[in-house]
Amino acid sequence: MKKSRKTTLSDLSKALNLNISTISRALNDHPKVNETTKKLIKEKAKELDYRPNPLAQGLQKQNTKTIGVIFPTFDTNFFFRVLKGIEKMMHESGYQIIISTAGESRIQEKKAIQSLSSYHVSGIIVFLSFEHEDPSFLIDIQDEGIPLLFMDRIYEEIDANYVISDDFVGMYDTVNQFISKGTKNIIHLQGNLQISTAFNRLLGYKEALLKNKISLNPDFIIPCQHQTEVKTGLRNLFSKYALEDIDLITCYNDYYAFQALEFLKENNIRIPQDIQLLGFANEPLSVYTSPKLSTINQPAEEMGVIASEMILQEIQHNQQGESYQFLTKKMSTFYLKRESTLL
């Protein structure tokens, strides 16, 4: 394993008999270096295939052209779609992306963020799934001058950019709409409440019932930590209730809905004639089921794009010493009727 060294500034310096600082300035198009020498240097640089060392640059400038992205886990397609949006914008702007998953615990979330901070990333886009009773470490990161952008969750205490999708309103509006058109008995397959999105979707469901003065039947809220628990949950439900007792099943997300779909099909329950089914997220797969899944659309890729734009803005402002006004962008969600619902 022979190691061929890379050309450095000092190589160029020797080759051209010019001081290293002149070389550096020339390559950075610093105004006060002679145009002729500049050209000379650039040519030589190309000839020797000089490429700057981002580590050295980062160390010196305390800032790498790199964005950190932290996901909770990789188990839903939604995150990948967001990532796709981020990756598109960032690479257009010449930024590298470092990804990290936070896994299951608060501690891991914290570690992941700190690790990114020590890489001197230019900014961090975070999906935090857990509540942090003491989010001060987040403020610490900001104090280091690293812009933080939060996705899908708001911390009142923290002044930052936010991109959230309106989980609450999405569910609330849709359920409300169904009720107002006469739908009565509505189930909710509830996700892990530690995750804020699950919490907000449940809340939307409850509030819609409340507003319409429908009393909450606790049996109608089926808690599932994971999509694998959906079928059991439904089995329990139907051991207690008849088909006619149920009009619509709403779900924490599309994956829950897929499970429900399978369950219903297995039991020869017709969708939507016997029971209607509603997902959440509009995962790409939802077009391919049959019947095609009605769902609540969440513009995943667009969220990635917007988040990227916002954080790049903030970075740019900071670099130029301008003040910057934080924004909260609420991405609207909307009911998307396909075949698994009637209304």
Next chain:
Amino acid sequence: MKKSRKTTLSDLSKALNLNISTISRALNDHPKVNETTKKLIKEKAKELDYRPNPLAQGLQKQNTKTIGVIFPTFDTNFFFRVLKGIEKMMHESGYQIIISTAGESRIQEKKAIQSLSSYHVSGIIVFLSFEHEDPSFLIDIQDEGIPLLFMDRIYEEIDANYVISDDFVGMYDTVNQFISKGTKNIIHLQGNLQISTAFNRLLGYKEALLKNKISLNPDFIIPCQHQTEVKTGLRNLFSKYALEDIDLITCYNDYYAFQALEFLKENNIRIPQDIQLLGFANEPLSVYTSPKLSTINQPAEEMGVIASEMILQEIQHNQQGESYQFLTKKMSTFYLKRESTLL
């Protein structure tokens, strides 16, 4: 935007009145530093929340604990599943992941790789989609001491680790099996042949026919650059052939198959009774269609895991100056019968 500085070795050095080198050694558990001082130093480090600066370390050691991953594009779920496998292994081993997409051109592929190299990543996992007439830049990277692992494509000229899924055999075996059980008229929806996987899958199809002395009907190979062209392709086919003339449609990948599925349903063609349909890749969505899609399984996540293990092995060997024997791991693909086929 106040900037709170991070604690560095020299901060610790001052605080403890010890030389910086002792601090460094202590924290790296170097044997020749007194156990008591070691403990002292570590405590202080924790107290001041010292975290090493990976940039400085990388610059010094010419190696960051970072793995680069290059994808062609992000438009199929397959890559995400591989990424999931990679991310799992790498974070277990304390490596960060930098991702990059190569986009549409050879030039971009080359740039992406070189950019990663200048980040002094410890290794690069690459999906290259294009043929490179001059792959010498890849060898250059290796010469810099950066292990390269190729996914899904073999370069005869380049000695490296490879993880490939057996596209050819997967398609060949399956088609062969169908023929031997009496299936006659088999279509292939062919992908973009610039991409090696598309090429190999087509080849598998052709060879299977050849082996069984079935003459190739050029009409039966329908070239589609993209899944969006599938329906048009099929429309053309059926303008020339009757339903009875076709027994089975094989596809470049599951997404092509999904399109075909829609087309067939739209035209009230029953699957699999009238026409059978076979995908490729076993994308997660293929369970949710109806009928459920039969496909050829490709163990995506596992490929990511294996690739990670292999490249970590190589890195470790290199670091210890041991010699390392390159491997080529061929992941087996297999026919997965679900509901869209009969056999």
Next chain:
DNA sequence: ATGGAAATTGCAAACGTTTGCATTGTCTTG
């Protein structure tokens, strides 16, 4: 010619580590 401003280039410190070598201190042993 000549003073001085402006343009160009060079010097050296700094970013935060790691590590070979030199130095100091401590202990053992004959």
Next chain:
DNA sequence: CAAGACAATGCAAACGTTTGCAATTTCCAT
């Protein structure tokens, strides 16, 4: 008690940049 061995620590260079300041050169107006 001296000397050598070993343990512990310190010194300084190196990784490849950037950048404020100093030094040099060029040029123009007087």
